[in-house]
Amino acid sequence: MKEVVISIIMLIGTFFLFSGALGVFRLPDVYTRLHAASKSATLGVAGILIAAFLFFIFEAQMVSGKLILGIIFILMTAPVSGHMISRAAYQKGVPLWEKTTRDDLDKAKQKKASTKG
Amino acid sequence: MTSLLSTVSTICIVVIAISTLFLLYRAIKGPSNPDRAVALDTIGINLMAIAGILAIKLETPYFNDIILLIGILAFIGTVAIAKFLEKGVIIERSRD
Numbered sequence: 001m002k003e004v005v006i007s008i009i010m011l012i013g014t015f016f017l018f019s020g021a022l023g024v025f026r027l028p029d030v031y032t033r034l035h036a037a038s039k040s041a042t043l044g045v046a047g048i049l050i051a052a053f054l055f056f057i058f059e060a061q062m063v064s065g066k067l068i069l070g071i072i073f074i075l076m077t078a079p080v081s082g083h084m085i086s087r088a089a090y091q092k093g094v095p096l097w098e099k100t101t102r103d104d105l106d107k108a109k110q111k112k113a114s115t116k117g
Numbered sequence: 118m119t120s121l122l123s124t125v126s127t128i129c130i131v132v133i134a135i136s137t138l139f140l141l142y143r144a145i146k147g148p149s150n151p152d153r154a155v156a157l158d159t160i161g162i163n164l165m166a167i168a169g170i171l172a173i174k175l176e177t178p179y180f181n182d183i184i185l186l187i188g189i190l191a192f193i194g195t196v197a198i199a200k201f202l203e204k205g206v207i208i209e210r211s212r213d
Contacts, residue, residue: 010173
């Protein structure tokens with residue numbers, strides 16, 4: 001029973017990691033690829049680390065705080081690094097996908113420039 | 118270690134290796150440099166997952182330090198690449 005629970009959680013994590021890699025492989029531009037990479041990779045690695053945590057509790061009666069610390073660290077840093085890469089790409093003028101319909105940052109920049117000058 | 122858990126962890130390692138191959142294609146081919154940065158960041162996260170599964174498969178707790186270390190190094194590397202791509206410098210000195 002314990003092995004079934006650990007296996008199911010590990011398979012869920014692997015599914016999310018695979019779908020994130022597939023999104024990075026298939027999606028059309030940098031910003032959509034970042035969307036796929038940061039969210040699903042976070043969920044996938046959290047699932048696998050929770051599976052390892054449960055395995056060490058059941059198998060060795062050992063509560064491993066490092067795995068919980070790893071999950072919290074990934075949850076904090078993945079959005080930060082994704083936002084920084086996205087901001088760097090926008091500032092360097094990497095083009096958006098041609099079917100993109102909204103660009104709020106461009107609108108805000110034009111508004112700021114018009115009020116300043 | 119039962120045979121179920123061993124089989125499932127082998128399957129998971131194979132699937133994560135295939136997804137790392139997809140990311141490696143994006144890291145080599147990627148049209149722009151931020152694409153390569155995204156792919157390398159996700160490869161780091163996949164390495165953390167592979168270390169976690171190896172800790173289950175080999176029944177040893179010594180991989181837990183490796184997981185934290187890879188996470189911290191991947192985050193710092195990604196931040197450094199992003200700052201370099203945006204401004205051309207990593208550590209900027211602000212005079213006055």
